Amino acid sequence: MRRLLSILLGLVCVAFLWSIRELKEQARRVERGWFPQNPKRT
Template identity: 60%
Template sequence: MLWSGVIIGAISFLIIGIFHPVVIYCEYYFTDRVWPIFLTGGLIFCVLSLFVHQIILSAALAVIGFAMLWSIVELKEQTKRVRKGWFPENPNRAKK
């Protein structure tokens, strides 16, 4: 019996779940201008996954990389949600 698929699925579920509050936190404290950090990190993790020979670790690195890349889109969407009033805006941030 191979458990690799189930383990990779659980790791993916955990990573995606972790990135939801990370996006909210980053938008609240740093705005969506932190997207280059997510781009750089996402590319680094995706490239690292290509050089790891252990399948579960390689898959986990790739999932982290793609979750970081997807977080760029979610940062922009989170900014829209804040403007609509669905999430609180940071009161310490200067208004434009």
């Protein structure tokens, strides 16, 4: 049981770290002009 909990917690942490990295990458893509900025975003 502890092993399963540890694995699940590790997967959640990796997902959070990946999403943080992806948000920064998306901001860079918008700055470079590869994608348009969302006009509804404040």
